[in-house]
Amino acid sequence: MTADTVADWTDRESLLPPPPMVSVRGLSHRFGPGCDRCVDLTGEEAGTNRCHACGSVVAVYDASFEVGGREVLGVVGESGSGKTTLLRCLHLDLVPDAGSIVVGGHGDLFQATEAHSELKRSTVVMVHQNALAAGLYPRLAAESNVAERLLGGGARVFAEIHARAAELLSELGLQPERHTDALMTFSGGMQQRVQLARALVDPPQLLLLDEPTTGLDPSVQADLLEVVQRVTETLGSATVIVSHDLAVVRILASRILVLHHGRIVEEGISEQVLEDPQHPYTQLLVSSRLT
Amino acid sequence: MTIAPGAAAITVTDLSKRFGGAATGVLDAVNLTARGGTMLLVVGAASSGRSTLVRCLTGVYRPDAGEVTFRLGGRALNLTAADPRTVAWMRGHRIASFDGQLAAAPRLPAAIVVARVAQRSRSAAVAALAKFQAADLAPAPIGRLRTADRLTVALAATLLAERPFVVLDEPEKSADPDSLASSLKRAVDAGAAVIATGALDSALESVATATGELRRGRIEWHKR
Numbered sequence: 001m002t003a004d005t006v007a008d009w010t011d012r013e014s015l016l017p018p019p020p021m022v023s024v025r026g027l028s029h030r031f032g033p034g035c036d037r038c039v040d041l042t043g044e045e046a047g048t049n050r051c052h053a054c055g056s057v058v059a060v061y062d063a064s065f066e067v068g069g070r071e072v073l074g075v076v077g078e079s080g081s082g083k084t085t086l087l088r089c090l091h092l093d094l095v096p097d098a099g100s101i102v103v104g105g106h107g108d109l110f111q112a113t114e115a116h117s118e119l120k121r122s123t124v125v126m127v128h129q130n131a132l133a134a135g136l137y138p139r140l141a142a143e144s145n146v147a148e149r150l151l152g153g154g155a156r157v158f159a160e161i162h163a164r165a166a167e168l169l170s171e172l173g174l175q176p177e178r179h180t181d182a183l184m185t186f187s188g189g190m191q192q193r194v195q196l197a198r199a200l201v202d203p204p205q206l207l208l209l210d211e212p213t214t215g216l217d218p219s220v221q222a223d224l225l226e227v228v229q230r231v232t233e234t235l236g237s238a239t240v241i242v243s244h245d246l247a248v249v250r251i252l253a254s255r256i257l258v259l260h261h262g263r264i265v266e267e268g269i270s271e272q273v274l275e276d277p278q279h280p281y282t283q284l285l286v287s288s289r290l291t
Numbered sequence: 292m293t294i295a296p297g298a299a300a301i302t303v304t305d306l307s308k309r310f311g312g313a314a315t316g317v318l319d320a321v322n323l324t325a326r327g328g329t330m331l332l333v334v335g336a337a338s339s340g341r342s343t344l345v346r347c348l349t350g351v352y353r354p355d356a357g358e359v360t361f362r363l364g365g366r367a368l369n370l371t372a373a374d375p376r377t378v379a380w381m382r383g384h385r386i387a388s389f390d391g392q393l394a395a396a397p398r399l400p401a402a403i404v405v406a407r408v409a410q411r412s413r414s415a416a417v418a419a420l421a422k423f424q425a426a427d428l429a430p431a432p433i434g435r436l437r438t439a440d441r442l443t444v445a446l447a448a449t450l451l452a453e454r455p456f457v458v459l460d461e462p463e464k465s466a467d468p469d470s471l472a473s474s475l476k477r478a479v480d481a482g483a484a485v486i487a488t489g490a491l492d493s494a495l496e497s498v499a500t501a502t503g504e505l506r507r508g509r510i511e512w513h514k515r
Contacts, residue, residue, distance in 0.1 A: 013298070013364035017380035066376055222434070225396035233407070251394045254379040269379045270394070271351040278353060 020066035021238040022206050027063040027099030029085050032056025042261060049082065049262040059085035061262045067238035074253030074270065075242045082262040083242045090240060091126045091208055092116045103205045121152055125199045126208040131183065131191035138184035142169055142194050145183055149201040168197040172227055189220035196231050207237040213248050225251055246289050250274060258282045294482030299327035299363050299455040301484045306357030308343055317343045319508030330475060330485035332499035339505045341488035345460035348486065349388035350378040363455055387454040389462060393445045397434020401444045404433050408448035419451040423470045439465065450474045459487040463495060472498045
């Protein structure tokens, strides 16, 4: 066997994956005061995520899953299913009511001694649909937006920072003559590439992608899919991609979670979820997709 | 790749699968064992359940009953009871399966897709395509290929991956028969446990260790 096939095989006869890089356990988040009937009055059987007793919205309830390094997990569901709340919890923007996110080497992120801002630089990185939401600077050059992360990581020699930023942007297919243009002159797809270049500066353990291709032209979508595929492979991160586009999820993710009314109603490998869906809601979701 | 003789095996026990409210299952308690260094060929008429069998073996379908056990060295894993992360990992690292279209960004050149699926170098991927008389497809964006060509690319990727378990659904539809037979023979010689499906008049019978016909949800083994 050639070296490139055994690169990450520690045990060639193992029939089990290596331990996960990220373990999410019992994650729950509610908007509103909550009451002792919230859990019973919401979810699949109730057909809603809003508790009619107290008016609270149980956005995510008892979500548990694991993601390995170099693995891409897709999260699908319609608007209001809890996708965004789950993602915001994973990105530490929301502190869940219950549950933990254990990341290899850090323990539960919500119990970590590091500040959330520090964890978001080093451990969890999100590529937003909208680059401005990601904290990028619209008036600064693409290169400066990448350089900012390099500085945050401790780089101090200007020539090195400049060279590394240019290298990362080129790796993501941005032509050198555009590197010094202000971010706001870039198209949506290009802005997402700048976000990915920033993620590459200091590969995170958990990479989150929020609707990475929404709002882009089909041709730009195709290019971006390729870039995302390459990045998720090279970073070695555990990647979670949230999208309502089943075709995109199928290309990027090997495994899919289906969220409905704040609950995970199905989990399986992408082919199984799309070709042999078990849950009635997944069957509806799959059959209503435009092909 | 060489796998120790007899180290790999795929065992299927009482595997059943039906769809919707159908009274009779597509698969009705199927049993088979493919040992390392052998190839089982399962032939059948159209809609006899060959693709369903392959999809149950590769984790795409969840069977209603039965077990699909993969053995390697002293280890064993029942795929039907495995959690999805394990199934996904087995598909990515141990099982070379060919059960449909490759999911890949449409603009990626075929050679890159093959290299990624098989986790091999680009030059190895081009060589693998050449073995299937498809070297000219190497630079073509995967999304622009005809279905038949996409299947050839998928098959080349599957066999290049050199995994201990190989499960192929009607590979003859996607490749030139001589190239296919020699590729399968190489996998068998390397110690892989191989299962392939084919039409009733499949030419792969010449390379198969045993051939069975899938009929009314069961396999009848041919006498040699």
